[in-house]
């Protein structure tokens with residue numbers, strides 16, 4: 001046996017025994033042994049094992065087929081092929097396709113709330129890792145020219161101190177060499193939070209809220225727009241409309257979570 005990795009493993013294990021990791025979502029202390037490899041056999045677990053306890057990790061499930069081929073909505077009936085949902089058959093969507101890591105409920109919803117409202121930005125590490133998982137499930141890095149995060153209004157940005165959409169993609173965009181633009185698209189008009197609005201009200205509320213500083217940066221680009229949550233899709237659809245109008249070749253959407 002090689003002495004150095006063995007000692008390193010022993011050291012890590014002792015450290016974990018004295019200072020067990022604390023789950024970023026539920027705040028409980030848990031046992032995690034990085035060297036054993038028994039936990040973390042699948043990729044989702046691997047991404048989150050350092051940050052979430054086992055029971056929180058169990059609540060994280062990626063969205064799988066069948067889902068809407070346009071907006072990514074997972075179908076309640078779990079058999080059959082992907083196809084367009086009724087809304088996507090009726091309504092104009094400016095994005096080409098939207099995909100998400102998981103459904104916006106349970107632990108994933110809680111984790112996003114802790115990141116956004118509890119301002120625990122360390123969560124952007126595991127949650128960003130999950131966004132990256134979803135990215136590679138549905139795209140490859142050669143198929144996208146530019147990552148654009150859905151912007152916050154400057155008033156909201158000051159209040160929160162960070163843009164969660166940007167935090168979720170910043171690290172891996174750099175690692176994968178995909179240009180990331182968090183400045184060209186801006187939220188020029190203040191809008192009331194969409195949370196308590198119905199679908200049609202959301203669409204009206206968000207219309208005309210975004211503008212482009214340098215439209216020439218968008219022209220001809222294959223764009224992936226990123227956000228934390230896809231609720232009714234009104235926000236990303238409005239962003240996609242503005243980006244398409246400026247000459248983007250296409251706009252796809254990646255979100256960490258998808259409301260159903």
Ligand SMILES: [Zn+2]
Pocket residue numbers: 023024025026027028052053054055056057
């Ligand atoms: Zn937990």
Ligand SMILES: [Zn+2]
Pocket residue numbers: 068069070071072073084085086087088
């Ligand atoms: Zn759909």
